[in-house]
Amino acid sequence: MSRRPRPRTLGIVCACLVLLAAGVVTGVHWAHDRGSVTLLANWSSAEEKAFQEVIDRFEKDKGIEVIYEGSSALSQVLAADIASGTPPDVAMVPGPGELLAYAAQGRLHRLDALFDADQYDDFWTPRLRPQGGLEGTYWLPVKASLKSMVWYSGIRRDQVAESAGTPRNWCLAMGSGATSGWPGTDWVEDILLQQTDAKTYRKWVDGSLAWTHDSVRAAWTTFGDLVGAGDLARVERALKDDFDNACAQRLEHQGSFRAAHWQQRPGGARYVHSADVFPESAAGNRWEVSGDLAVMLNPTDEAKEWIRYLADPGTPLPGHTVNTAATSPHDGNSTEGRIGATLRAPDETLCWDASDAMPRATRDAFHQAVLRYLLSPRTLDAELAALERRRVVPQSTPGLPPGTPQLPVCS
Amino acid sequence: MSTTGRDLTRRLRLLLALGAAATLVLFGAYRGVHDDTVPLASSSAPGILAVDTARNALGKAHQVVTRSGAVDDDTTGEFHTQISVAHQSLALAASENVTGLAGRHTLQTVTGLIAVYSGWVERLGKARHNPRLSAVYLHYANQVLGPGTDGDIMSRLADLRDQKMAEAERQASFPEPLWLAWSAVLVLAVALCAALVEAQRFARRRFRHSVHPPLLAATVLCVAGVAVLSCFTLEAHRAMTGVLDQLRTPQPAGEVAKVAGQVEAGMADAGFWAALSSWVLIGGVLMMALTVAGLWPRIAEYRFEGSR
Numbered sequence: 167m168s169r170r171p172r173p174r175t176l177g178i179v180c181a182c183l184v185l186l187a188a189g190v191v192t193g194v195h196w197a198h199d200r201g202s203v204t205l206l207a208n209w210s211s212a213e214e215k216a217f218q219e220v221i222d223r224f225e226k227d228k229g230i231e232v233i234y235e236g237s238s239a240l241s242q243v244l245a246a247d248i249a250s251g252t253p254p255d256v257a258m259v260p261g262p263g264e265l266l267a268y269a270a271q272g273r274l275h276r277l278d279a280l281f282d283a284d285q286y287d288d289f290w291t292p293r294l295r296p297q298g299g300l301e302g303t304y305w306l307p308v309k310a311s312l313k314s315m316v317w318y319s320g321i322r323r324d325q326v327a328e329s330a331g332t333p334r335n336w337c338l339a340m341g342s343g344a345t346s347g348w349p350g351t352d353w354v355e356d357i358l359l360q361q362t363d364a365k366t367y368r369k370w371v372d373g374s375l376a377w378t379h380d381s382v383r384a385a386w387t388t389f390g391d392l393v394g395a396g397d398l399a400r401v402e403r404a405l406k407d408d409f410d411n412a413c414a415q416r417l418e419h420q421g422s423f424r425a426a427h428w429q430q431r432p433g434g435a436r437y438v439h440s441a442d443v444f445p446e447s448a449a450g451n452r453w454e455v456s457g458d459l460a461v462m463l464n465p466t467d468e469a470k471e472w473i474r475y476l477a478d479p480g481t482p483l484p485g486h487t488v489n490t491a492a493t494s495p496h497d498g499n500s501t502e503g504r505i506g507a508t509l510r511a512p513d514e515t516l517c518w519d520a521s522d523a524m525p526r527a528t529r530d531a532f533h534q535a536v537l538r539y540l541l542s543p544r545t546l547d548a549e550l551a552a553l554e555r556r557r558v559v560p561q562s563t564p565g566l567p568p569g570t571p572q573l574p575v576c577s
Numbered sequence: 578m579s580t581t582g583r584d585l586t587r588r589l590r591l592l593l594a595l596g597a598a599a600t601l602v603l604f605g606a607y608r609g610v611h612d613d614t615v616p617l618a619s620s621s622a623p624g625i626l627a628v629d630t631a632r633n634a635l636g637k638a639h640q641v642v643t644r645s646g647a648v649d650d651d652t653t654g655e656f657h658t659q660i661s662v663a664h665q666s667l668a669l670a671a672s673e674n675v676t677g678l679a680g681r682h683t684l685q686t687v688t689g690l691i692a693v694y695s696g697w698v699e700r701l702g703k704a705r706h707n708p709r710l711s712a713v714y715l716h717y718a719n720q721v722l723g724p725g726t727d728g729d730i731m732s733r734l735a736d737l738r739d740q741k742m743a744e745a746e747r748q749a750s751f752p753e754p755l756w757l758a759w760s761a762v763l764v765l766a767v768a769l770c771a772a773l774v775e776a777q778r779f780a781r782r783r784f785r786h787s788v789h790p791p792l793l794a795a796t797v798l799c800v801a802g803v804a805v806l807s808c809f810t811l812e813a814h815r816a817m818t819g820v821l822d823q824l825r826t827p828q829p830a831g832e833v834a835k836v837a838g839q840v841e842a843g844m845a846d847a848g849f850w851a852a853l854s855s856w857v858l859i860g861g862v863l864m865m866a867l868t869v870a871g872l873w874p875r876i877a878e879y880r881f882e883g884s885r
Contacts, residue, residue, distance in 0.1 A: 204682055210727050233679045235686045237728055239721075243689030254682065343728070344693040346717050398709060405713045408720075534700070541709055 202231035203468040206247070207258035207458065208240035208345075211410065212426070216484035223482075224475050230468045238343030241526055248273055248463070255469035258308060258458045261522020262573055263529060265461060269296045269304045275465045276302035281477030285491040289516055289577035290457065305459035308476050309485040312422040312505045313454035313519060314356050314440045319431035320416050323438060329416055330443045333394030337413035337420075338404035340537060347533030348521065349409045350389070350540060353419055355520040356440050356454050358385035360447035364515050364576040367452075371520045371575045377553040386539065386546055388445060395543040405537060417443075421456065422486065422505045435501040452576075453508060456519040457488070517576040525558050581783055582879025588776045589872045592795075593865055595772055599765035599799070600861025603806065604854065606758035610810050611851045613748035617817055618844035621745040624673035625824050626837050627666045628738045633830035634662035635691070635730060639722055646711065648702040660695055664688065670737075683737050690730045694721045738827065745824060749817035759810075766803040770796055776872065784875065791871035795864045802860045806853065813850050816843045 209217055214236050221232045235254070237243055241264060247253045248268065259265055268274050274296075277283075283291045283303045290310070295301035318326050329335045340347055359367045362381050369375040370382060394400055409420070410427075418424065419440060428435040441447040460476055462469050475481055479491035486506045487494075496503035508514055521529040535549040638659035645652045671684045697718035704710040723729025773796040780789050820840050828836050 202678060204678060206682070206686075233682060235682045237686045237690060239686070239689045239693045242692050243686050246689050246692070247685055250685075252681075252685065341717070341720065343717070343721055343726075344690070402709055402713065406716045537713065538710065541707075541713075 204254040206254040253463035255464040307457040310457040315437045337418040339407035341408040350536030351521040353389045360441040368575040595769040596865040604857045614847040617748040618847040627670035631663045631666035791867040795867035
């Protein structure tokens with residue numbers, strides 16, 4: 167005959183079960199709640215929404231909260247955060263210019279142990295040796311954009327060059343919050359790249375070529391002629407319009423991020439290389455590119471996990487990745503597929519967006535000069551002279567000692 | 578054979594169990610309300626008002642710009658004063674740290690955006706002889722300041738205020754677990770008082786004493802303690818609700834100081850209320866000690882008789 171357990175025994179067993187359940191719940195909660203990582207980037211609108219999906223997946227998979235702040239004033243915010251000693255754990259900076267200075271100041275932490283840099287072209291992940299620091303890779307390209315593109319609609323491909331000669335055919339919009347003016351600097355940079363060569367472009371970016379040089383001046387005047395600089399009514403509107411506004415004209419000189427917008431136009435997203443459009447361009451395979459580069463400013467475990475996650479070829483990222491181990495989600499014949507293939511093609515010459523590769527002060531002055539030039543093209547000489555006074559000659563980048571490897575401006 | 582000793586022991590155990598349960602539940606319920614009174618008074622409310630001050634200051638600064646068309650020698654002082662007020666208020670809001678790490682980073686971003694805004698205004702001042710360029714710079718300054726654009730200063734501050742307000746509402750709320758805890762406090766207090774009265778009557782019948790002072794003192798302590806703490810809790814909840822009502826809508830510049838004074842006056846006793854929580858445990862221990870003091874000597878007498 168079996169004995170029934172006494173009430174006291176039952177009570178003790180129940181209490182133990184409750185304690186065990188509480189322990190399991192606490193343990194599971196603890197295992198899923200593994201701290202947080204602060205992230206600063208300049209995404210907004212659709213870009214932010216797309217990247218939020220990546221963040222959501224990471225938070226779900228790793229149990230690490232990502233505290234994201236996005237702003238067009240990324241550069242100013244990051245500089246202030248670093249100066250005040252409270253930088254974000256990870257920042258996504260569009261271009262390597264200011265990162266060189268931060269690396270030289272010892273603000274960035276090496277990422278070598280966190281991902282395989284061999285999966286990226288040296289152009290995207292150069293090895294740097296900051297003063298007093300260790301040689302290594304200091305940034306991870308998370309999202310790449312192809313520039314040197316002219317989107318078109320409502321005309322045939324062979325009519326693009328002809329249409330380009332009429333300013334009113336172009337979409338032109340300079341507004342972008344803290345960085346207003348950058349679409350104009352993209353024009354000037356790209357024209358210089360297409361009208362000269364990668365070597366000249368590199369010299370201009372690293373400060374070896376004067377702003378007052380004829381080739382630079384020609385790039386500015388070509389830009390002004392194409393978009394109608396000095397046409398006050400048109401230019402005033404263009405300066406106030408945001409760069410991501412809907413474009414109703416036939417042509418737009420913008421990067422690959424505009425594919426979704428042009429996809430909605432009749433005929434879909436179609437583009438030609440800007441060298442086919444800009445006058446006096448040398449036919450070639452030179453492309454201006456930009457990329458959101460992830461840098462680690464606080465080497466916390468959570469920040470390292472986030473970098474590893476972003477570098478994992480299996481992580482689906484928005485936009486285009488330059489990780490050669492990752493499989494492109496796009497059909498090779500589609501517009502997006504061709505853009506992705508160009509970004510990873512070994513025989514194409516890729517050059518960093520010049521203003522993104524310049525020191526911060528020079529870049530900001532460049533943005534301002536473009537705004538003023540569009541309204542008053544007659545002031546070009548004065549603008550170039552002012553920029554020339556700011557030129558940072560090679561090997562004198564603030565914080566970079568002699569012998570520091572220079573940024574590979576072009577691949 | 579007399580069962581008095583056993584009856585007394587059973588009553589003592591019941592009273593101690595009820596006393597311990599009532600004390601612990603009252604402690605939890607009281608802390609559940611009053612743990613948030615001090616943070617609401619000293620952190621959340623000032624943080625929200627600091628954000629309001631920053632928004633008002635930035636609005637005034639922008640009025641200076643739009644009124645004069647640019648910042649010139651006559652208006653630069655007022656403009657920079659208002660920008661300084663905004664910075665100081667944001668520093669205060671950051672120091673309150675109500676919304677944690679995320680809130681701190683939002684404030685850092687807003688501070689950076691204010692620098693960008695000031696930059697556009699300075700350029701506007703330099704370009705005041707070029708109306709078209711001035712109009713463009715003013716447009717950029719408007720865009721950065723907002724509201725109405727994506728990620729502008731005013732929108733971020735409004736979002737931050739909403740987050741801080743949500744935290745303040747959480748602090749001032751009286752959620753279901755608290756209702757449950759206070760209901761349990763009342764049930765346990767009534768049960769404890771009833772058990773104390775019953776023990777008093779039992780002891781009076783058996784030992785022919787009209788009153789057992791320790792048991793009476795324990796009963797008074799239980800009733801008075803629960804009543805006083807309930808009153809303070811009710812008062813605190815009313816005060817917190819009043820504070821929330823005052824903070825719910827953004828305060829205009831002239832009202833911030835007045836509302837801050839009202840919040841301070843309304844929550845002046847928050848520290849005292851919160852400090853009473855440790856007295857709940859002391860009071861509970863005292864009440865149980867009085868219960869033991871009332872019954873233990875009688876129980877001891879019967880134990881002595883039993884062992885003889």
